Amino acid sequence: MPKLVPTSESLSQLLNKDEKEKAVDVENVPPVIPTPHHYLISIYRDKIFFVSVIQTEVPPLFVIEFLHRVADTFQDYFGECSETAIKDNVVIVYELLEEMLDNGFPLATESNILKELIKPPTILRSVVNSITGSSNVGDTLPTGQLSNIPWRRAGVKYTNNEAYFDVIEEIDAIIDKSGKVIYELIFVSCILLPGCELALTLCPLFQNPRLLDDVSFHPCIRFKRWESERVLSFIPPDGNFRLISYRVSSQNLVAIPVYVKHMISFKENSSSGRFDVTIGPKQNMGKTVEGVVMTVHMPKAVLNMNLTSTQGTYTFDPVTKVLTWDVGKITPQKLPSLKGIVNLQSGAPKPEENPSLNIQFKIQQLAISGLKVNRLDMYGEKYKPFKGVKYITKAGKFQVRT
């Protein structure tokens, strides 16, 4: 079971030199490292490694999942999960870990229970605390821990009773050299924004529930009703949360809303190459494609790039060899393009592979899969609460091979 190691000293004692040398690239540190007496399970988030040391057999995912929850909690408390944030709030970190873990077994991982126990730091509160001498530790003991629905505090009140849904569809795709889509998957998550009073039951009835494939639910959803009626019924937790996430089944794939024309070539023995990329929208029901960003990991041999873009700005980081092109909105009249010359290291052999382009975009008010929240019923309240649904289509892991 995980024991959290607070110091880097003791950690490095556990690791022998080999392991340290092997782990040059942060992305390639194996999540599980065996050492003579312990096993180290680590996750890498926001440039910090969270490491847990275990002694006996335990499902590794159990530990990894827990570490991610810890990181989520820190993020929740401190706004960011950075080294400075953790250093500044070391007392709270201690208190949190103390509550989250008991002898290696997770205790309270729901953020609202923790927030009741230990109040998150705010500037106002720290001022008040320093004057009055009170502390961040809540005086009330958490009741949520005792209830069957740990995700909801007892007696939450909101001034206005509203339910906002964000339906976010993410398109994962791999497009090959010739522009053919070789892999596509639409992943949808429904996020409910806070604002519902207790004892509500919402039933967003999807217009076409058959589209849904492989659903994953927040534990608050009653399985039985989903199984029998294809209806989601739940008591919403307080705070933002991901209600459901699911994939759209592969038979119903739709056209990808953007296309990319690219021409990247490196000339033999001339230490330069050409780079030419144009992005354009496909038919997308009259909605504009926004927030387009393209990132390219250029080959190591690339020294510098001299490009001109018709729209947006580009940056090239010569150390990491990453080219970022922030395009913004695409208008069909004037297609954005980025052209120019790539300078290679002189003498280096020509790179064999053309880099692949990672593209991000956003389309507001469109659910590309055609899924719609049809009805949003609320039970358990006499008055009519306000309801709203917002659709966003985004690029998930969207990659174009060149």
Add this chain to the structure above:
Amino acid sequence: MIARGKNASDLFPAVVKNVACKNIEVKKLVYVYLVRYAEEQQDLALLSISTFQRGLKDPNQLIRASALRVLSSIRVPIIVPIMMLAIKEAASDMSPYVRKTAAHAIPKLYSLDSDQKDQLIEVIEKLLADKTTLVAGSVVMAFEEVCPERIDLIHKNYRKLCNLLIDVEEWGQVVIINMLTRYARTQFLSPNQNAEAASLAKRKPYVMDPDHRLLLRNTKPLLQSRNAAVVMAVAQLYFHLAPKAEVGVIAKALVRLLRSHSEVQYVVLQNVATMSIKRRGMFEPYLKSFYIRSTDPTQIKILKLEVLTNLANETNISTILREFQTYIRSMDKDFVAATIQAIGRCATNIGKVRDTCLNGLVQLLSNRDELVVAESVVVIKKLLQMQPAQHSEIIKHMAKLTDNIQVPMARASILWLIGEYCEHVPKIAPDVLRKMAKSFTNEEDIVKLQVINLAAKLYLTNSKQSKLLTQYVLNLAKYDQNYDIRDRARFIRQLIVPTEKSGALNKYAKKLFLAQKPAPILESSFKDRDHFQLGSLSHLLNAKAVGYQELPDWPDEAPDPSVRNVEVPEWTKCTSREKRKEKVEKPFYSDSEGESGPTESADSGEGLGSTVGCQAEVPRVDEGHERGMLAWSTAGHRAVPTGLWPARALLTACVSPCPPVTPPPPQPVPTSNIVSTSLVTDLEGLTLTDTSLAPALLSPALGALRSYELLHRMTGEGLSVEYCFSRRPFPHDAHMVAVQMQICNNTDAEVKSLRISAPKPLSGTRIHEFPEIESLAPGDTASVVMGIDFCDSTQAANFQLCTHTRHFYVSIQPPVGELMAPVFMSENEFKKEQGE
């Protein structure tokens, strides 16, 4: 300071003083400090223990829990008995949260002092029978830590665990599912092995145990959990337990996890790789989900590649190979090398594409990157071994490469190839040997060995051209620094160079060296991993981790399924008709006071006792009174006869999912005088419910009630007081428990003005005193009734017993069962109450 890694143990006494501090934040930090340093400063740590002991008695359940938690975290061997006591007490606490903490404390105590195992197992057994979801996960955790081999403890609780599973918190789910997987492996027959076996042996067709089915059915929805660990746990459960046809459902969920964090991906892919070897069909529809992105970390890429290779078959090989072609041009060289190996594996597995693969690989030989070339050489060598005859061109091409390639493994492979098939390339082989002989001293060991091999083979096939060269190489090898090479050289010289001494072996030299060698089989490194439980740490490392529990094989014969039959105290529908019937039967029950129920078998009685004990999900009485719903607990009583369980009709508190079963009418069997007191007292309670409306005070059946000593004759200076819970409503206050007292004056003198004064009752505890007894003559006894409101805790009520001369400090501690009153309610009413 602890956080910065400094040793703060010098400050121990100063810190420990703060343990009684009122400020919660300071208190918490002191707890942290204590847990960290108590082991080093054991004596000083003892100072703080009394604070925790006080905390254990607190009326607030959360304070009780946290006190127990810290107490059990202090690793000081001297306090083991105190911990043991605290755990035992907490295990029968009314609050499930405290019971959960008790379950957490068990492994801590066990790691501190493993001699306590037997006692701990008792506690575990008790907690396993707990009905609340809060406790289930933690106690199974404790079970796994302390006594994973005591699978017999699970039997009775198996069905309950299965049914509770979905409501248990997610971390508990993981532990329970893993435990149930092992359990199911020992208790059920394999659903897969029988298909052919049954038809061959004409055995009775396999029928899945309903309990097995129950487990599969109840875990399936958990595949949709948001917690990756839960999904993985269910996936491994299905993989290990489900019939072949049903395993497919897990594929979808696992593929979903691939969208998660890269660490999760890593673990999941490892498991998918193992699964895909055994059950290829399962993941085939999701082939494209394993396509590799250039942004994936290398370790993920390599795992995906592994899965893709495992999934390759004749229909999809062309798409997979096309993907591989893209991968080969990647910038990530380790990944390219892995891809080449993957191509090799595809080629060996699928004969149709072997030539295509081979051609592709040969093209790679002209790649600019040395690593790629080297890897291709190694793979080509393996492929060529399967059909060398047609490919002498390739061998020639490769022979030319020896000039350029520096990677030792590749050089060795080429030399071996040339040596093995030297008859296909008779002209080039001696030339290569000549070149190698020139550079022999600078080669790596592995290459040197192959040079010697090549020389020996050439000597045998083409001794005219290579005799001198061979001699030269062998001489060089003789003085090599590596003893392996020296040995090899000596051995080969003896073998191939004919001398007078070595005759016999000589003849066979050619056979020895040029024997047909079987082609190597390229297989996955995940091939033999499936003997580890999937999803476990051991599986990930492919080595046994400490504390790994071997996944047992299916049994040949199904063990007795009836062990899981729990005698759930059946609850009948308390319809009004049955109530009436109950009343009719009442005299019978009263009669049975003089009898006992010997019909029950010992074990069923015990099973019942424990189940009932923890079933009593006791509502707090302050609400409980409004609700009018109270459960009956038998905590503290033992061996309640099943057949005569009188509270059966009352036990609506049982949250059992099983359909209501009407109990068989109890058979009155007249027997000897062994009267189970608890039975009788329970019966007393039953009688009371029916008559509770009658205001008349019945004469107390003192003999039947268990009486406790309040004041011993010696300490009371001749005055002795015994008390018992008379189990009837206290007339003055409904919240109070009636306590019947027998005061006996054993002195010679008269005792005057006996009365109670309650100076400082604990928070909330109220005492209704009995009317003052003016005087008690020597040898006389007096019986009085007093009322105590225990506030639903098992905390003792302390008060003073005063006589005209003295004050005695006494305390009454109630057993849980005495704090409740039985209430009749119909099934519907109960459900209504429960729903609130």
